[in-house]
Amino acid sequence: MPELDQRVTMWDETTEQQATLTGLLFHHALAPVAGDRYLRGVLPAPPPAHAIRLATGPPVASQAPDLTLYEFPLTTGGEPVTADHVTGVLRTLLTGPHVDPQESLSAELPHVPVIRVDLAAVEPTPEPVEERALTIMRTLVHPYTGEFPDPLMVGFLLPTPDLLRLYLAADDIDGIVAVDVRPSGAVTALTAALPSLVTETERMRKDDVDPHCTWAMDLTDW
Structure with a gap:
């Protein structure tokens, strides 16, 4: 059995923001974000980073080199970043032309590039009408209650x-x-x-x- 720290540990604000964005973004795994690039994952950035990582790739990514991770800060201008802003900036990054963010390789995932996004340097691409329609329906079906499930x-x-x-x-x-x-x-x-x-x-x-x-x-x- 693993030696777990058995302290009662409630998740923090960073975790809640990551969960909120995950719930608003996961449907992009079924439809392309831009071109032939799909959202293959939404990953909580390793602490202490106050960020989230979006993994993009082809419809079926079977190897690490198929993926690229874009790391987005969870706040911009002192306010929580929205899912619409994140996907808009991601569309711009995937289609170009755009300002190239700093790129680095993760030591833990040596074959997956991690691109840290400067939200102030990239103008978001407006969401398609179909995406806005989905937002309306999703909000009605799953209204925000402010309550988080466990897990x-x-x-x-x-x-x-x-x-x-x-x-x-x-x-x-x-x-x-x-x-x-x-x-x-x-x-x-x-x-x-x-x-x-x-x-x-x-x-x-x-x-x-x-x-x-x-x-x-x-x-x-x-």
């Missing part, structure tokens, strides 16, 4: 067609838990059991490879 999904990654990595923050667990599941599996049963499964420390292992989580849990055969 809290702060990110996801679709590395292959039948593998989904969920990044979850759970009360009583110190750090982010990355949970690997298969969409082809028993989805209804899994989603019902997940709030309980994510707290079972005997299923966890320390993850020293993925910089976006502390713990990993394999539920691909659950």
Whole structure:
């Protein structure tokens, strides 16, 4: 069993902002953001960064070189960044011409470029009418209540067609838990059991490879 810090650890404002943006952005995994580039993941930036990372790539990204990570700050001008602003800037970055942000390579993910975005230097591309229509419907179906579920999904990654990595923050667990599941599996049963499964420390292992989580849990055969 991993030696977990058993302090009751409520998630902070950064985690809540990451979760809010994840909930507003994940549908871009099913439709291209720009051209043939899809959103393959939304990742919580490693602390202490107050940021979120968007992984873009082709419809099916099976290898790390297929992906590019864009790191966005969670605030701009002292205010929380909006999902519309993030996707607008991402469209500009993916289509160009644009101001090239500073690019660096993550030591933990040596084959995936991480581009840190300066929001003040890039003008967002307006969202398509279809996107605005989706925003209206989504707001009616899932109105914002200000209440966060437990566990809290702060990110996801679709590395292959039948593998989904969920990044979850759970009360009583110190750090982010990355949970690997298969969409082809028993989805209804899994989603019902997940709030309980994510707290079972005997299923966890320390993850020293993925910089976006502390713990990993394999539920691909659950």
